[in-house]
Amino acid sequence: MKVAIFSNNGGTSNEVALRLKNKIINSLKLEIDGLNPEIVISVGGDGTLLSAFHHYNDALDKIRFVGIHTGHLGFYTDWRDYEVDQLINSLENDNRQSVSYPLLSIKVNYADGGASDQLLALNESTFKRVSSTMVTDVYIKDEFFEKFRGDGLCISTPTGSTAYNKAVGGAIINPQLNAIQVSEMASINNRVFRTMGSPIIIPPNEWITLIPDNKEENILTCDQMLVKDRPIESIRYQISDQRISFAQYRHTHFWKRVGNSFIGVVNNDEV
Template structure:
């Protein structure tokens, strides 16, 4: 089996990556292959795994991901830094088992005649304005839904619903639903301006299109990626035909992840 190791520059992550690499090199059935891996092992936290996902974006349908966390508990990382030997044993006995999560397709059109951008997000995309209020028309399946005014909008996947989306008041959605969620960031609601004022969940048969008032101060994010200083004409979001796959050796159930991340040991209080 071909393995790629993707880590950050943190000292503890580098130590784990080195240990992992040494064990893989000693294995008779595993080998390091950074260019054409079958399994990508992320060593760090959720940010590192997001970076690994985008680094191997063109191989999404061919690889499975495994996350080792070396700091605080990560939402996507099933393995601890003291379980490297156990992980290598699991890799050696792999039978192709996996679990998959939905991804978010993003298509961006610009007003400067530049070619459209196509991106994919694991967590979320946001569109906001650096200075002042963002004004945008929001369409659901090509029908005008609302005229938005506020700081911005967050469009997330089900797994991404636990990230930025949750911090701006969005709902947590199980990844068993192929849905996307739109959450408002500090929307303006008064006698003159009015938005829905609550998260909106969209099925896979529909898309969301955001048409912001053209401004060079509009900023678009795709997970950790950033688009700025381009006049954005429109952004269209929908559930991707692609999915991300995780190797299911000791994969943590989604709601257990939610509990571990946000509730912890308080259940018995």
């Protein structure tokens, strides 16, 4: 089986990546292949896994991901830095088991007449203004819904609902639900301006379109990436037909992962 190692530049991560590489080279069942891998091992944290996802997002139908965290507990990482031997054993006895998560499809049309961009996000996309209130028309399935005024909007996947979306007051969604969420960032609500004021959940057969009043000086993000500085005509968000797959050797149940990440492990004796 062909394996790629994608590591951040931290000292511990580099040490773990080197140990992985040496063990894969000495394995009779595994080989290093960074160009056409079947498994991508991310070594670092969730940020490293996001980078690995975007590096290989043109081959998602052929790849399964595995995450090793070398610092604090990562939401997408199931293995610790001291479990390299156990992971190698799981890789050598792989039977193609996997779990997959929804992704966010983003189509960006530009006001300068140039070619549109088609992007994929694992966590979320945000849309804001540089130095003033953002005003944008919001359409659901091509029907006008509201004119939003505020700092911006966050559109997230179910797994991304635990990231920036949660920080701005969005709900946590189990990734078994193939849906996206739109959450507001500091909306303006008074006698003159009115928005929904709460997160919105969009099913897979619907989509969200944003058409900003001002095409210039907007900030669009796709996960941790900043989209090029171009005048934006419109943005369309929908659940993607593509999904990300993780090798399910020891994949943690979603709600257990949420509990461990935000509440901490609770002993049975605790009230």
